[in-house]
Amino acid sequence: MASINEPIEVIVGLGDDPALELVNTLAVPVPGMPAVELIGDGSGYLTWLARAGLIDRHELDAIAEMFSPAELDDVAVAARDLRERLRATVLAWIANPAAPIPSEVTDRLNAVMQSGRRFTQLHHDDAGGLQMHDHHHWTHPTQLLVPVAEAWGRLLADGEPRLVRRCEGCTIIFYDRTKAHRRRWCSMALCGNREKVRRHRAATAHDDVTDA
Template structure:
């Protein structure tokens, strides 16, 4: 229980991966050697989607389907994305069929826009009114990551007790931690204490 409180006090789930599908994976986190799932109810899924910038104007009472259905669908997608990312990271082939099931639920439409020079172009917009469509958008982000992402820069935090993923988009590509606040400083403090203990003995 102490570990769960510690995670909650640190403000998770965090949006620090610099890629929304990885942030979605990170809704399961390990801190203080305790695993915590931030998605415990349908409302948690809605809250995370809104926090991630995918606005769903719905409440638990307005959701289609029985209570818990959105949660189950979100957790299933999350573990599917995690499995695919891990396989891709290890250079293994993966089966996209499960992800395609979520992708086919996306409702989208073409829209003509103009750029700063007055040039017309067509872009595709996605409706996010329904939770199913919102999860489809997460699935699309995962699909783009798997097909277009540079997996040399897709990593897990180097802290031994952290499982968070991130996309290293820094200029030097030397990012090692999910964030300095969560894990980088913990490593620095641990090394400082170890050095101090060594100097005492």
């Protein structure tokens, strides 16, 4: 079983979708253990944004200097509130893929996205060519919610509800991008192997009883 000494190292990426990564910032990856909170404060939220690929890691220091710790902590509170609103939405989606998305959810996401500001610049790539890249223009701390709202907008608009699933062994929610669409676990290291061990022990116990 994978170690969870560094939860962010283990949990981020299991969702296979940046929108679902937000829901998994509060998770119980090992049954019976306390829930793991990845965005308990502003610093944690910034670190998670970068690890989830929602902001450029090179921006972290600049953003940390741009906004005060108190402002970033307030954004983390707002992110946690948004997370729980969206958790209810995605759990309803899993239970009934045909369920409509509540207008209060889309209204909330639209309000966040409306606050975003962007600009585009040319950058040299490793091959010596040029590429266009979009950049966020941060003027207010609440704009740090925009990348999350955009990720959720893409999931709700373009995602396939039947491929959004909850791990059979823990609380992690993921998007099944496997070719056969038969994924059951957040990861083999965390839950798949644990289930194999459980089945093996059950089979061994059954054999012992049968042989007795």
